Structure formats: C-alpha cells, structure tokens
Amino acid sequence: MSTMKRAILVGGIFGGALFLAGIAMAGDVKGKVSVQGLRSAENIAVYVDAIPGKKFDAPTQHVTIDQRKMAFVPKVTVVLQGTTVDFLNSDSVGHNVYWPSISGNKKLTHNLGTWGKGEKKSFQFNDPGVASLLCNVHPEMSGTLVIVSTPYFAVTDSDGTFEIKNVPPGTYTLKTWSEDGKPTTQSVTVGATAANVELTVKK
C-alpha cells in the first residue's frame, strides 16, 4: 500500500472514531419542572438557549399543528428557527390561524386566512420568540408556538417531566417558557451520560 493510501486510511479510521466518539458522548437532558402558583406543570417548553457562535440549519422536515375538535393540537409546540409549520384543519368547520405578534413584536403579526377540513397552510418561522396562535372565529381556541435557536428542546408532559435528546457535551443555559409562569433559567452541564435537572416555574 502506498504512503498516500495509508495516510488516507488512517485518517478515515481516526475521523470515524472521532465521529463515533461524538455520538457516544452526546447526552440527554432529563428532568422535571415543578410549579408554584400555576395550575399545572404540563405544556411547559424547556429548551437550550442560543449557543454563542453556533448556528443551526433550518430543518427540512415540516412540523404539523392540527386544529381538531376546536383546539390546537398540540397546544404548545417548540420549533427550531427556520422551521416550516404546516397548520392542518381536521375539523368540519372552517378555521383560521393568526398570531398578533411574536414575543410582542406586532410587525411580525400574520394571518393565514381560512381553510377547510383536510387542508393545510404552511408558514416558515424565521424569527425566534413566542407566537400565540389564535382562530378569529373561535376565540376560545389558543395554542403557542415557541421558536428557539437550537434544536434541543422538549415540552413537559402532564406531571412536568421532560427529556431533551442528543445534546452534545458542554455547558448550556436551559430556559423555560409557560403560558402563565415566569421564564426560568438554569445552567446545565451535559457529559457522556444524561444530565438530570430540576426546574421550578413560578407565577
């Protein structure tokens, strides 16, 4: 085998080892959110805040938010900045989706119009923040879309537990968003094994 070929082979083995080592070293962030003064710990968004100097490509796969039985399903959705969301109508009544602002910025308001059962309309969310999803003929309907800067996020289930998968090793800032509670911030260090965190969200 020539010297060149040998060097390429060694480099490939070393790179592959590094790649596999990276996968083996990525961990999960697991935990539980407890609440004070709130009715429930369900549907609280937990996400890794923006990492300085790190940008993530917008995913090609769309995320779907349905309107079913006069409700947004899921009620709270977290997406990476740049994600395209498909708003599906599964009801036999006409719905519409609009948001009055994104994190209070009314310049980012948008109304998608009206569509019937089985149809969908899509929108790419390029600005980070929180959008309250509303239907202007059924004002009791509401959902929330949280647009974040990293692909590491989760939404708590009924007892407040969450799991964020495949977070690379490092120290990050973990943040929460909930409809009625104040945002919470906590530092988390991810190693080769899962990091466990306990968060408290207050009214």
Place this chain on the structure above:
Amino acid sequence: MDRQGTRVVVVVSLIMLASLIYAFASAPRANAIPAFSRKYQTSCTTCHNNFPELNDFGLAFKKNGFKFPADDESFVKEPPVLLGAKAQKEAFPTAIYPGELPGNLPIAFRYSGFAQYNSKVPLAVGFTPRTDLFAPNTFTIIAAGSFGPNISFWIDNDISTGGSGAAGGLGDGYIKANDIGHWLHLPKDALNVRFGQFELDLPFTQARTINLSDYDIFDQASVALANPALCEFATPPPPACTTNNPFVFGVPQRGIEFGGYPNDGNFTWSVAILNGNNDGPAARNSKDIYGRLSYTFNLERDPSVRKEVRAAGPTGPRDHTSLRIGAFGYYGRNALNIGGSLFPALPTIREPFYRAGGDFRFKYRNFELWGLGMFGHDTNVIPNGPSDTATGFVSATPVTFAGGFAEAEYWVYPWLIGLMRYDVVNSPTDFAAGVSRRDTRNRFSPGVQVLVRANLKLAFEYQHRFEQPIPGSAQFFRANGFVIGTDFLF
C-alpha cells in the same frame, strides 16, 4: 334640552363611558357562556356576529335543530345522557324509542336594562319623565337544546320586566320535530314541524332583535275609526265600534308550524296554523294561517365556497355574500261581539283580515342591508243603527295600513357595530285617531353597539320620531328619545 336634563345625560354618559373603559381594561380569565357555549365549550361568536343576530354558521346550527351542521358529536364537550341505547331503535315498537337529555342543564339567563332620555313631552299628552334610569329591566331565562337527532326545543320566559315584580311572560315555548320528511323520502329538512308558542317565521325577528326598539310595522294593529253617529246612540257608548283586531306581528303566536329548508339549502318555506290572539289563549273559533317563502342567492363567485357553511375570508371565515328575497302573508277572521258583548241582540261579527309583504336582505363582507314592506287590510263591519236598535251589520271602509323598515349594519371592528334604521307606517285610521300629524309617521334610529365581551353588550340608540298633535292645541311635538343600556347573557 334644559340644564338639569343636560346634566343628567352627561352624568349617565360618563358612567357608561367609565364602565366601558373599565370593562375593556380588565383582563377576564373566563367568559360567561350560555347553554350552547357550555355544551360545545365555544365562544358566542361561533354562532353570533352581534348577539343575538346569527351568522351563517349560527343559522345552520339553528336549522340543524341546535346542533353543529356536521359531525356534531365530535364537538360536544358535555356528552348527553342517553335515555336508551342507540341499538334500542331496532327494538321499537316493543321498547320506547331511545332519546337523550342534554348533559348539562341547558339554561341561560339574559338581562337587559336601559336608561332613557326623552325630549320634552307636553303635559297635555300625559306626564313623561325626561329621564328613566334602567327601564325596562328584563330578566329572561332561556332553555334550548335537543332530545336527540330529530327533536329540538326552545323556551324563553321573561321572569321580570319593567322593574321588580312586574309581570313577565312566556315568549317562545315550543318543541320541534326535525326532518320528519325523512320518513316520506323527502330531502333532508324539507319538512319540520314545531308546536307551541313561537314567534312567526318572520323575515326579521322582533323577539331576538339587535335593536333597542321594536320595528314599528310589527307593532301595528288594526283599530277601526269609530263612527261617531252610530256609537253615540248607545248609553253608555260601547268601548269600540268594530275592528279591534289585536293581532300584531311582533308578538309570539300559538299554533303549529310546518316548514323546511330542503337539504339545508337556500330555499325556505313555512305554513303555520294559529290562534291569532298573540300570546294569549284562543279568543275565537276560527284559526289563522301564515305562510312564508324565501330564497337566498349565494353571490360567492367560487362554487366550492358556496357549498361551505361560511365563506373563506382572508382573515378568517365570514358570512357569504348573498341576497335573500322573500314574501309572506297572513290571513285570519277576527271575531267580535261574541255572545253579544258589544251589541246584545246581534250575532258575532266576523271580519276577515290579511297581511302581506315582501322582504330582502343583502350581505357583503362587514356590511348588511335589509328591509321589509307590508300591507294590512281588515274588513270593517259596523251595526246598521244604534246599538240598542240595530238589526244587522253593514260594510264600512276597511281598515288598512302599510309600512315597513330599512336598516343597515356595519362592523367597524368585530366589537364595534354601527346601525341606521328607518321605520315608516301609513295608517289613515291612526291619523284620524290623533296618533300622528299625518297619515304617514316615520322615524330615524341611528345606533352604535359595542361588544364589550362576547356575551356583554353596550348599546346606544337615538330615535327621531314623527310629529304628534298636542291635545287641545294646533301644535305638535316629537317624542324623541336617546336610549343607552346593557345586555348580557350567562
């Protein structure tokens, strides 16, 4: 307007304005929701664009027996109580046909209270206060729903009107069998039947109007011009000569109504057999008949949009652009002098009467325009002599009237609605009776309505009325008024 009156108006207006500001500034956590809202856990605005006015979806909901037009069961949040498993249908007639009760008590309450400022009315007419705070006070209980797929009901009763302890009364109280034409292989909802006391299938409702005052033509009754020469002979003079027909359109009637809207489409028809004594028990043997036909032209360009319950607007569903035209007619035979109550020696007087008219309604985006014209004719029969010597009756000049209204409504915002209305009634007999300066009396009624919440409204209406004679003088006055008030349901 005098100083004291001005002060009162300013104070009341400021109080109302302060309430409005406070109500808007507040951030309610939960809406109060009447019966249907509770059943489906949805806001009033699903069916109403300016309660109690129905949007296209609300109309479809009502036509479907107070159920969602499609997939109703999937939207119900309060499941009904089954009065028999659905499979019991197969066991019928050896078992009672299964029905259902609403899961929660289908009751709602409505309160309306208004303050009124009146222009100065001459004392010769009778005392009319310049201001009247919160009258009429009306507290209404409403119960409505369905007992399964084909039976629906509606009951509303004014528990209190015009202040504490005042007499209330049943408004509508009926049960309706929907789509009974199904058994005759007729199109869906081609034939429905309702029985009880109900507002006629009028082109425009008076019982559930958005206005603060009635449509004048709906309150018009036929009262004959008394013939002084004949009436003077009797001692004491009879209370009225003839043609005192109590029937008015604006009051619920008792009877049975057949009607339908085949395939829930644009054509509607109804025929009702009625007592004809408004919301009272039958006062004569004969029954009256009322019929109505209407057709709605859906003016949406896109054929697929026309099939939807509501049209797809750029910012959300909206009512279809449409034009509805209709015609209606009423026939009855009023009966007087039953048992010789007016003229003891004479038989019962029978005076056939009819009402006939046409209507239209145009909708386009945030604007609606509607109107109605009607003609009324009552045969007038009077005794052929003084009441104590008369031997029979002769025909006299029929009592006639005509009139109608036109109204426009515009949504500046979903919560801010402007109204403008014109009422007109031409009644020679009313003129002769001193009701108005001329045969024709009319009024303009501009108004503003504010939906402070989906179930709470503040309403303002100014009424610029016709000239009326001042008794004992050659002068006239206008009974103008400004009404402001609140209306809410829970």
